[in-house]
Amino acid sequence: MEQLTFYRDTWIEIDLDSIYNNVKNICKHVPENTEVIAVVKANGYGHGALQVAEEALTAGASSLAVAFMDEALALRHRGITAPILVLGITRPQDVDLAVSHDITLTACSAEWLHAAKQHKKTKRPVCLHVKLDTGMGRIGIREMGELKEFISCLDEGIFDVEGVYTHFATADELDTSYFEEQYQTFRTMLAWIEAEGIQPRKVHCANSATLLRFKDKLFNAVRSGIIMYGLTPSVEMNSLIPIEKKPAFSLHSRIAHIKKISKGDTVGYGATYQAEAEEWIGTIPIGYADGWLRKLQDFSVLVNGKRVPVVGRICMDQCMIRLTEKVPVGTLVTLIGKQGDTEVSAEEVASYLETINYEVVCLFSSRVPRVYIQKGAVVEIVNHLAP
Numbered sequence: 001m002e003q004l005t006f007y008r009d010t011w012i013e014i015d016l017d018s019i020y021n022n023v024k025n026i027c028k029h030v031p032e033n034t035e036v037i038a039v040v041k042a043n044g045y046g047h048g049a050l051q052v053a054e055e056a057l058t059a060g061a062s063s064l065a066v067a068f069m070d071e072a073l074a075l076r077h078r079g080i081t082a083p084i085l086v087l088g089i090t091r092p093q094d095v096d097l098a099v100s101h102d103i104t105l106t107a108c109s110a111e112w113l114h115a116a117k118q119h120k121k122t123k124r125p126v127c128l129h130v131k132l133d134t135g136m137g138r139i140g141i142r143e144m145g146e147l148k149e150f151i152s153c154l155d156e157g158i159f160d161v162e163g164v165y166t167h168f169a170t171a172d173e174l175d176t177s178y179f180e181e182q183y184q185t186f187r188t189m190l191a192w193i194e195a196e197g198i199q200p201r202k203v204h205c206a207n208s209a210t211l212l213r214f215k216d217k218l219f220n221a222v223r224s225g226i227i228m229y230g231l232t233p234s235v236e237m238n239s240l241i242p243i244e245k246k247p248a249f250s251l252h253s254r255i256a257h258i259k260k261i262s263k264g265d266t267v268g269y270g271a272t273y274q275a276e277a278e279e280w281i282g283t284i285p286i287g288y289a290d291g292w293l294r295k296l297q298d299f300s301v302l303v304n305g306k307r308v309p310v311v312g313r314i315c316m317d318q319c320m321i322r323l324t325e326k327v328p329v330g331t332l333v334t335l336i337g338k339q340g341d342t343e344v345s346a347e348e349v350a351s352y353l354e355t356i357n358y359e360v361v362c363l364f365s366s367r368v369p370r371v372y373i374q375k376g377a378v379v380e381i382v383n384h385l386a387p
């Protein structure tokens, strides 16, 4: 367990019990014997890949998925032994590295299989999940001809096709017609594969939206991302979440400096904010270099359970807020999360930034320490700036 500290009053809190309970609820929700693959790419959606992986595996997930090889290796080097699937395309020259670290790769072209064969020196087969592009238009096999050629290159002993999967483009939208089309295409393609004599042991198509909404379409594994973090897959789905979930992520700072300004005084670069009367202005040590983007000017944060506005332009490392009264230096400011019954959610930040909650939690840079909480106590601090 890393026990470090940090010296700037800005931090992200990750409530590990929320991750644990969310994963437990996902496991209970999906049909029996459905494998839950915890998606921990992008540093566990900004929450910390290792910590989320450990919690998810303890709660009932049986494997992990990441975006690329380095993310998988980072988990292996930190002691994770559960199966890890790389969802993106890996360079064919890195297949031996994958084999030696027990990392499962995604494959989706005959060309890749040919190249991988050239580079493979180790005896053990490369564990593969075949990606089918049923309409996402990102990576995957799309046509019968392509699939036939792919299958003809699957030399036994070199490749082990453990899984087949696809990814939906619109599972989180109210109109399910495109989802249904993709689902039917996946079934047809699966039938082709099976007709060629390949019997994948794992078949998966579900992201969070799919596993929550289409319980009868899950095959034998699901890839759970955003819902595991306690966040909703889309605004449209807000009222369609059949399980209990709680966000694990919150962002906090403290008042570093406070001053009274007079009517007409200005605040920040460009002097864009001008006080209309006598006002208390607090400065907090968080700025756009941390992920608190300039576009969040005029958004609100919580102080003593009340919303107060961010005033003036947000600087690289600091920003200013207008307080209703003088408060002591060191007063807690919550930028994402709850104070009492008042909440600023990642969804609200996303809406203000005209983006999605996924992007919000991924925004915060490694210079913001992550504080891990379990049963109300700090169990770990990760500060990437620590020597």
Ligand SMILES: Cc1ncc(COP(=O)(O)O)c(C=O)c1O
Residues within 6 Å of the ligand: 039, 087, 167, 206, 207, 208, 209, 223, 224, 225, 226, 227, 233
């Ligand atoms: C291939 C794939 N599977 C699963 C997921 C998890 O999706 P979600 O976070 O919506 O559950 C992602 C996320 O982007 C993905 O790219």
